[in-house]
Amino acid sequence: MASVKLEDLPLRFAYRHHPDQDAATPARHPVVIVGAGPVGLALAIDLATRGVASVVLDDSDRIGEGSRAICFAKRTLEIFDRLGLGEQLVDKGITWQRGRVFLGERELYDFDLLPEAGHRRPAFINIQQYYVEAALAARAASFPDLIDLRWSNRLAAVAPRTDGASLTIDTLDGPYRLDADWLVACDGSRSPTRAMLGLDFAGEVFDDRFLIADVKMTADFPTERWFWFQPPFHGGQSALLHKQPDDVWRIDLQLGRDADAEVEKQPENVVPRIRRMLGHDAFSLEWVSVYTFQCRRLARFVHGRVIFAGDSAHQVSPFGARGANSGIQDAENLAWKLALVLAGEAGPGLIATYDLERGAAADENILNSTRSTDFIAPPSAGERRLRDAVLALAAEAPFARRLVNSGRLSVPTTYETPLTTPDEDGWGGSARLGAPVPDLPLHRPGHGPTHLTALASGRFTLLTMGDSCVAPAGCEHIVIGQDVIDEAGLFAGRFDAGEGSAVLLRPDGHLTARWRHPATVKIAHAIQRAKGF
Template sequence: MSKIFEVPLYAYERSPDQDAPAPVRHKVIVVGAGPIGLAAAIDLAQQGVEVVVLDDNDKVSFGSRAVCYAKRPLEILDRLGCGQPMVDKGVEWNIGKVFFNDRQVYEFNLLPEEGHQRPAFINLQQYYFEEYLVNRVRELQAEGAPIEIRGRNKVEAIGTHPDHVKVEVDTPEGAYTVEADWLIACDGAGSPIRSMLGLDFVGRVFEDNFLIADVIMEADFPTERWFWFDPPFNRGQSALLHKQPDNVWRIDLQLGWDIDKEREKRPENVIPRLKAMLGEDVQFELEWVSIYTFQCRRMEKFRHGRVIFAGDAAHQVSPFGARGANSGLQDTDNLCWKLKLVLDGKAPESLLDSYDYERIHGADENILNSTRSTDFITPKSDMSRILRDAVLDLSEHYEFARPLVNSGRLSVPCTYDGSPLNSADALDGPERTRPGSPCPDAPLEDGFLLPRLGGKFTLLTIDADAPDVIEEDGIEVTRLALSVKDDPTQELKRRYLGEAESAVYLIRPDQHVAARSPSFDEQSIRHAIRRATGKEHANV
């Protein structure tokens, strides 16, 4: 397993920019070749936008790190051309179980309905994720796409200007300067770019520590998420168990606040804790050990002129709920189509302000849920613990108490209620597909809905007439015509029509609903297109 950590994926090579007489200007520079930075670069390159990724590393991340990937981010990765390798390698799961002391008190299914191409979650080590993303970059390069990764290119300073960003880069062969029309900072929770600009990262640090261990072992535990409150092997604390590929199991053990972190990471201290959990006779090896402290923080704004922040650089949550990488992928999914329109002159620069609105909304939603989870998992007073334990006891026998159990509310796609890009809802349809919501998948006769939507503006008509193509101020919208008569499962009707007889949806390139109505009205659709591209702000 060590080989994947040791071999450079994007080894340093001298760039022509280093020998240029003046700084070379690029359309977009992405700082950070982690999952979020690579996803942003792939998204832009697939749309023909020239992009350069700079990273001071040249290898995958060490350890599993982000491990749980939800259905919506997998659907985003499908559009980026690397969803299938993730699913093929990952461990699929829908079922979670919660234990209190030594008994099971609650079980849940994260995808209780049929008719989705992707599972509720997969577990996959982050180093595989990064490898698949780099493989996708290589595929795009072979196809002539304008994308480049520069390893061991460390950004030392940036200068912001009204029409570009100046970037000073250090390499093994010395420093050079480069420029970008736009810079996307995906350089992690400790973001050097954020520090260079003197920007705040405000929030809450929770007084608790968790030990993470990647353990290689043969075990017959089912492929489920298991969470313990006050287990016999970790009294007064909590624990989490996840299965990963290659017989690697992810174990999280709550340790408390006042600890010696370096001491707790030593094998002679980790192994007894794991034996208490797994049993003295279980044979295992340690692959990776780390200790983390909960933090829920975000920047006040994600866009600062020509510098835009995404992923952990913009917002950070505690790991319970798998909201970090999943949220970061939704950041880039929201941003890249807007940046493409701005670069092409088809939308005003102010369209990027909607990235701030929508993804800050998503970050606040994640921070709220993550904070509630952390407060439930780690109560800070005797009264809070008594209440928490009473909820757990009741949940074993009473249905009403189970929604109150919070072992980490798991990541769900964000609905952009109140977004300036949404048009008024003209359809008395299902709540789940109202304007601002992500399109749920649905089975069709020849596959599934979401791949048919792709990554462009689409006019989805269900038993309704409309033109095959509409162009509004340089924005081309193509029609996808469907009928419930060709839907034997009736899931399309349930998810998009409800009680209505027909429907017309304007779908954004990130597959969020921009507008919907019972039938096609050309003037309304044209207003909705303008509104969804930042050109129309009056109520439709």
């Protein structure tokens, strides 16, 4: 994968007639995924790495147009590493971890999203979504026996059943039927699957409109996130600037509540706005869109054997990069649980914890996104006066800068659920129970340098300081100091781990249990608990 340039990957795919279309009775598959976007493809690949076959249906024949989501967070990059395409995306993407916030022409403050050293992946990369989708599609194609990717196959009807779902699929050759043990809807914010089941979002749609313009130009701006409140070049509203690969720059401009989306998208209206911002016209438009903030979700993500993930389950405003990153984490959370269910190794409530954990993540993202939206585009005159007072104070008083909200950026959710074994002792360090494992550099004797996140194999993994216990069957055991060497001495500090301590990671790399004095029976019980028993 890493040797293939992203620019050379196909963006369009041929329709192929499948034998299922000629079957006398509907073919049955363990998992059918609707939507070949980042979430659906990531889910299919994750399942394939666990030996689970899936059919992926997409109503189009091409990768989505326009850059759309561009900010992919460290946690998402770690997931992509495990799926086999992280290096390729990082090599192409624009790496960044710092940002600046301005009031008018004055810089209020800057920030660093990854002040802790020793992580394999950066805080963020910027890369166009079509590159991510192309890389995922190419990776999916490397599992021909496990991923059946069907382009120009549109889900036309779904009938949920107690043992799965019956589907009707429209194609260029006419309709056919499929049966699925599990149906996962990853078909976006306008999800046809959601509509077919009569489900709707609850939440808030905000009035303000924002312009996205991707422009191609040569510029010497640093690779940082720059956000302006009341910029002099844009009528006192807000603006955002981000760099992408290929000399493409993302510009977001607040338009106000009364803006006409169709009018504002016209080049004759976009170009003057960009010219005022940049002070020149040495640029060309790559992609333009107008959007409104939406912070909404389904009440439940699991409906029997039909599961929703990504934008089909929840929507948030773009500021904060929480949409695509949250969707990829939905896929990771679901994949290992669905694999255990299909293998007959899961407790009766394991799939329900997908709804519990990712529902909590959606609530967290919606809360942060709503707060950002209310600060960037205050809904009332009183709130605007309060916002402007905070900005004026932040220019002089460092404590007030904590109140400024230009979009709280995506972070992974810490799961506080029944799958996690409660601590028996007090713990310090940066590792948090229920959160993804913090990264650090390690050395594997005979293999060379690696990182802790690279050792998370997609299985239950026990990390111990010394050979203090025996891991249960089926659990990978890594001994710090023997199997890997912590030359920088970071493991003990980040995990508050002394000699003999042990930590247990779930298949998605979240810390699910830890002990000062581990015993094999305690570890086995924690694994059973994490499996939903």
